[in-house]
Amino acid sequence: MSQRPTPEAPARLTRWEQRTEVPLFGASLLFLAGYAVRVLAPHDAQPWRDVSLILVWSTWSLFLTDYAVRVHLSGLGARFARTHRLDTLVVLLPLLRPLRMVRVYQAVQQRRDRPRLDLYARVMAYAGMTAALLGFSAALSVYHLERRAPDTSVRTFGDALWWACETLTTVGYGDVAPVTFWGRTVAAGLMACGLALLGAVTGSFSSWLIQVFTREDEKRPPERG
Structure with a gap:
């Protein structure tokens, strides 16, 4: 029952x-x-x-x-x-806990009829913090999984951090890349999260700019014919 x-x-x-x-x-x-x-x-x-x-x-x-x-x-x-x-x-997977911050972005989507500038700024800050924490977590995981793998290009933690920055920003130079199955699994997850977080930041920033320009236009005196 x-x-x-x-x-x-x-x-x-x-x-x-x-x-x-x-x-x-x-x-x-x-x-x-x-x-x-x-x-x-x-x-x-x-x-x-x-x-x-x-x-x-x-x-x-x-x-x-x-x-x-x-x-x-x-x-x-x-x-x-x-x-x-x-x-x-x-x-x-506790390393993914920063993803819970994405709920703030969902709250913004539900309030599109009543946008608030401070809320957009908060979303951008949370998304940026989430990206930083996820990137650091992914770099640790990939370094842990890849450092002893044959033919690996992730030889130091600095290499792992550089790879995380490339992946999160969707640049993908290809100079550093995981070669193991689990390393590539982490990479695929970080790619998906990077696209979502980048979309959250750019979308919120664009909405914030639109609201700023709209308020500036409302403050201008009407033009005379």
């Missing part, structure tokens, strides 16, 4: 998300820092590698707990995974 959400379930879930979004974003930064130490630190760098491992697992368990609470508050049960695919993907 399927579980049906109660009428107050969406409100409870919304309140929970509003209260936990900022703390969980801080936890995602800690997760990223721990993962960066695991990837970049030498094997004999103790106790930092052990501390980073504890940090990675503790923050991931926090994300898992948050996901379980969301499932409970939504009242959807197993259907939560189908209706909240981004939340499910993020809890499986």
Whole structure:
């Protein structure tokens, strides 16, 4: 027998998300820092590698707990995974947690009848931050996956960062590229995210400029015939 959400379930879930979004974003930064130490630190760098491992697992368990609470508050049960695919993907791959900022852009799309300049600026800032965090996360992942692969062009973390910048900006010089299956999987995901984030930034910037020009035109005195 399927579980049906109660009428107050969406409100409870919304309140929970509003209260936990900022703390969980801080936890995602800690997760990223721990993962960066695991990837970049030498094997004999103790106790930092052990501390980073504890940090990675503790923050991931926090994300898992948050996901379980969301499932409970939504009242959807197993259907939560189908209706909240981004939340499910993020809890499986915490390095993708910055993608949750894309919801701000969706809010702008729903308010096109009442645009606000400060909201457009916020979207551009969030999209830029998301791109930076995703690019750094992808660079870490690709460096971790590619550095020991034969015929790899990602020999240093600097090479991985350069590749991430090329991919996010859709330039694609081709001088640095992953060669392993999982490295190319990360690259494909970053390409898709780069296109979406670039579209969010350019679209919001264009809308912001249109609103500025419209307000300037409204302030001008009417021309005399």
